[in-house]
Amino acid sequence: MTHDLDRVVAAIAPDPGPGLVPGAHDLMREIMDSSPAPALQPTVESARRRRRMGWRIAVPAVAVLAASVTVLGWTSALPVFGPEPVAAALEITQKDGYYVIQVNDLRADPAKYQAQLKALGLDVSLRLVPASPGLVGNLFATTPTNEVVEEFKTIDRPGPCDKVGNCPIGLKIPVGYKGTALVDLNRDAEQGEKYDAFTGFDAKGEPMHCVPYVNKKVGEVRTILAERGLSIEGFATGKGPDDVKEVATVPDSWYVTSGFLVMPGKAKLVAGSEPKADHLVKMEWRKRGCS
Amino acid sequence: MGPPEPRQLFEEIYLAHYPAVSGYIARRTDSPDDTADVISETFTTAWRRLADIPSGEEAKLWLYGVARRILANHYRAESRRSALAVRLRADLTRWAHSVVERETDAAREAFARLSDDDRELLSLVGWEGLNTAEIAKVLGCSGGAARLRLHRARKRLAAELAAADLDLNRYGSRAVALAKESS
Numbered sequence: 238m239t240h241d242l243d244r245v246v247a248a249i250a251p252d253p254g255p256g257l258v259p260g261a262h263d264l265m266r267e268i269m270d271s272s273p274a275p276a277l278q279p280t281v282e283s284a285r286r287r288r289r290m291g292w293r294i295a296v297p298a299v300a301v302l303a304a305s306v307t308v309l310g311w312t313s314a315l316p317v318f319g320p321e322p323v324a325a326a327l328e329i330t331q332k333d334g335y336y337v338i339q340v341n342d343l344r345a346d347p348a349k350y351q352a353q354l355k356a357l358g359l360d361v362s363l364r365l366v367p368a369s370p371g372l373v374g375n376l377f378a379t380t381p382t383n384e385v386v387e388e389f390k391t392i393d394r395p396g397p398c399d400k401v402g403n404c405p406i407g408l409k410i411p412v413g414y415k416g417t418a419l420v421d422l423n424r425d426a427e428q429g430e431k432y433d434a435f436t437g438f439d440a441k442g443e444p445m446h447c448v449p450y451v452n453k454k455v456g457e458v459r460t461i462l463a464e465r466g467l468s469i470e471g472f473a474t475g476k477g478p479d480d481v482k483e484v485a486t487v488p489d490s491w492y493v494t495s496g497f498l499v500m501p502g503k504a505k506l507v508a509g510s511e512p513k514a515d516h517l518v519k520m521e522w523r524k525r526g527c528s
Numbered sequence: 529m530g531p532p533e534p535r536q537l538f539e540e541i542y543l544a545h546y547p548a549v550s551g552y553i554a555r556r557t558d559s560p561d562d563t564a565d566v567i568s569e570t571f572t573t574a575w576r577r578l579a580d581i582p583s584g585e586e587a588k589l590w591l592y593g594v595a596r597r598i599l600a601n602h603y604r605a606e607s608r609r610s611a612l613a614v615r616l617r618a619d620l621t622r623w624a625h626s627v628v629e630r631e632t633d634a635a636r637e638a639f640a641r642l643s644d645d646d647r648e649l650l651s652l653v654g655w656e657g658l659n660t661a662e663i664a665k666v667l668g669c670s671g672g673a674a675r676l677r678l679h680r681a682r683k684r685l686a687a688e689l690a691a692a693d694l695d696l697n698r699y700g701s702r703a704v705a706l707a708k709e710s711s
Contacts, residue, residue: 246654253551260616
């Protein structure tokens, strides 16, 4: 039986897009070329988990990187540097059935974190990931098969947060947690070190947030970037279906439509000979909470 | 004949399900950039987890589920931009230019007032044409739970339509009954 209400919903369906356009074929090849072919046998652990969890969806490493922005976050409440060595890399207390964990030293050897957690019977590793400014402090907890660990909670810092996602100051792991987990913790990058986690340079917490640069010409954007201590590392161009590439330079008269930081002080710009549609620019501006 | 090569298998899955999956994503994103990013992340996930993708039509439901999760994360991530899919981005931008903004009507506004969860349930039926068993797989819940949640979502939509003073008879007796039931 078809419900009349379902027909109401069907009648307002947005346009589903253009289907298998040439760019979709390109993307398919890009994906297959971007990482080695996966094994076709599911791992024993993965198969077991799937039986247990049914259709719970897994998140792969690449998406984890993308989403490291999201699910959890972390900002050390304590200074990283100082004349005195910190006593322990992590500060761990126990409350309401959880280990409450805060980072004392964001640059400690990961083995130190692991040793402290292991002493509590937790098989949890911490990994430090160089990240662009808006993502520094965020963390993402996954199992060895890249599924999000939903049992872990965060403690959020009270008050406003100037980062993407939220601004947690600690992690809560259930006492007696028996699983294996890897926690990626985003840290600042060193000078010259490439970011492994990054977002658009106009996202919250990034240097171009709420800076009106979209559809300005490359030359103008170069000046805007320079005022913020940033230089251009390269360009991605998307002029047309048969003319897409990453290039070192483009004409200064081209329009900049987006960009991201690739390492401290270095930005890559997405630019083209045509500006982005005005209504899209306005929509994205509003979506980022800029006025 | 041996088992399929990963690339061959991925191509088969991609070409079979790209139209439906890209449509699912395009209907739930606001800009060509977002659409391209989520499509790119969804199929990158599929490539990495190729061994876990069910066969046949179930692959589409699995991909919907992945896209749904990425959409949830993506919006929290604000404007992450993938380096992939540059050409797809251009294609989608041209498509967006060509789409004529449709007039907003009361039904669209009523739908927009529902919660994200309700909209998703109703969309999976009305836009993707799924039944409750298929919805259960996308959402990772039992068939019974999907049925119940869908029933409640329909009731809430009926109530919103009624509140908007729409002539429910236009949409049939079923809607009228549901609106009365929920008031």
